[in-house]
Amino acid sequence: MTPSELLTSHAAAGARYTSALAELQAAFIDLAGHDMALDNKNVPVGPNPVRSFFGIPDSIPWPLRHGHFAPENGLNWQDATRTRGNELIAAVLAAA
Numbered sequence: 647m648t649p650s651e652l653l654t655s656h657a658a659a660g661a662r663y664t665s666a667l668a669e670l671q672a673a674f675i676d677l678a679g680h681d682m683a684l685d686n687k688n689v690p691v692g693p694n695p696v697r698s699f700f701g702i703p704d705s706i707p708w709p710l711r712h713g714h715f716a717p718e719n720g721l722n723w724q725d726a727t728r729t730r731g732n733e734l735i736a737a738v739l740a741a742a
Contacts, residue, residue: 660712660714660715661715663712663715663716664715664716667706667710667716670710671706671720671721671723674699674723674727675723675726675727675730676730677699678698678699678702678723678727678730678731679726679727679728679729679730679731679733679734680730680731680734681696681697681698681699681731682698682727682728682730682731682734682735683731683734683735683738684696685698686731686735688735688739689735689738689739690742691738702723702724702727703723703724704722704723704724705719705720705721705722705723706718706719706720706723
């Protein structure tokens with residue numbers, strides 16, 4: 647591998663990481679929102695209490711940030727989870 651090829655593969659690995667991190671964030675928020683909705687006492691479905699994450703970070707956790715490809719903290723996962731959970735709760739209650 648030449649230095650040029652190493653730089654190219656580094657950029658490809660970084661792009662892949664950025665994409666995977668975005669999907670992880672979206673999946674985490676969606677699943678945590680579903681957990682919140684299922685655990686809501688006003689929603690007549692699901693087991694209570696629902697097993698969920700051990701905590702919801704307020705942003706991308708520090709160990710997952712990368713100095714070049716993911717240096718920012720991103721959106722607030724707690725707020726996004728709450729928003730997603732409330733959307734799901736409202737959808738279930740509207741259909742009931």
